[in-house]
Amino acid sequence: MDPDYSAQDIARCDLCKVAIVQSYCDFCHVNLCKPCIGEHISDDYSKHTIVPFQQRRSTPIYPKCETHPNKTCKFQCKDCNILLCSYCLASKQHNKDHELSKLEEIFNQKKDQIQKDREELKLQLLPAYEDIATELENKIASLDVDYNKLTTELSKHREELHREIDIAINQREREIDENKVNHLSILKKHLEEIKQLQSLMQETIHSLNEKEDSNEVTLALKTKSSAILNTIKTGLEKLGSVTCLNEEEIWTSGRTAGDIKFFNTEGVLQKTIKTKSGEYPVDIVVYSDGALVYSDWKKRTGYKLKNDQTEEIIRLQGWRPSQLCVTSSGDLLVTMITRTNTFKNPEDLTLVSDAPTQERINCADTNQEWI
Known part of the structure; x- marks a missing residue:
């Protein structure tokens, strides 16, 4: 055959390498022409499975029985979770009342x-x-x-x-x-x-x-099905923050608009909340009771949203709220940022709780305070 068309050459017999393939041994995975079939099965006729070439790899190769090596297992016991051959079924060693499945x-x-x-x-x-x-x-x-x-x-x-x-x-x-x-x-x-x-x-x-x-x-x-992944399209140009209370509620915010969006795990938008200033929130967190808190950079304020009611929980003078964190005890940590005349960025951390006082920690070596 012309070597330029070798990629289009038809299948040949694996034994003689010349004749066009007509049959296939589903046990040995060998291409065969008619004259070579006899030679191929001459060693042990019973173990070979000869099928037309178009039906190759269609015959299941059953596993050998551990108890009766000359037999193949074609059944599985649902109760014992073991493979069985016909001899196993006929013997008294296996419970006749067990439910069987065909392999x-x-x-x-x-x-x-x-x-x-x-x-x-x-x-x-x-x-x-x-x-x-x-x-x-x-x-x-x-x-x-x-x-x-x-x-x-x-x-x-x-x-x-x-x-x-x-x-x-x-x-x-x-x-x-x-x-x-x-x-x-x-x-x-x-x-x-x-x-x-x-x-x-x-x-x-x-x-x-x-x-x-x-x-x-x-x-x-032994094959297991693949896991299915889910991708949620938030519609936000630049995704900034993601927070959730459980596997069912997902809150997201971006870096270009004052929208805070609430999705379920299927990626379906449940509601959209607008910030008070109309600017994007620096950060968002969720309390254990499901209340949402966001920091409004422009208004220097932290807001808490629950049951569609918005409450101002912190207002700063000379500082702006930044990152948020809810502690295991239910308190709210707020990072505060300001700019000095030399455009440095000292930062404070405020601890907001139900107590009448707040705690502030000052880090002298970094010119920072923690509240």
Whole structure:
């Protein structure tokens, strides 16, 4: 045959290497032409299973019986969870009242489930993660351009402002560079996690392909279905915070709008809450009783929301609330930030509780206070 068309060559007999294959041994997994069948089965006719080539790998290969090595097991005892051959069933050693299952039926059910798992991974989960990976790669590719625009705009302002404003702009440039590094690190970490999941899915698909092509009953019995992953589309341009009280309630907030969204585990939006200032919340947490707390940077206030009623629980003077944490005792920790004339960022931590007093801790070596 022309070597240019070798990829299209039809299957040949594995024994003579010349004749076109017509049959297949489902026990030995060997292609056979008609003249070579006799030679192939001459060693032991009973163990070979010759089928038309188009029906190859259709005959289950049953496991050998541990008690009767010359017999194969075609049944499984549901009560004892052991494999049985016909001799086992006929003997008095096994309880006649036990419920039996045919291995052929179990084998076919497992084959169907393997095919469903492979198709689900290949057609649903893998494409979804490929889209996520592409989106992350595009963001990384455009990251330099976006941040260069910010730096250029700030440079133009520098030329028009006085010395003090110039210092502030330089500080802002450093913050942008730090944000860029942090942003890039987060995106790359996310991309790496996605690619690792993609690799695991590819390995699983490869393994399922091998199991689907195999007619080994024991291999099929050991197969377990894949876990189903769920991705929730929040609709937030930049996801900032995620918190939950239990597995049924998920609260999210972004970095571009004053929306706090509540989802169930199916990813269905239950409600959307607007912050008092209309700006995005710096952080959100949930109390053990289900009450939601968020820090409003613009209004210098912390709010508590329960049963659709909003309560102001902390208001700061000269400080702005930042990160939040609910302690095991039910108290609320609030990080407070301010800027000095030299644009440093001393931070305080306030402990808010039902008690009439609050606790403040001052860290002298870092110019910080903890309340």
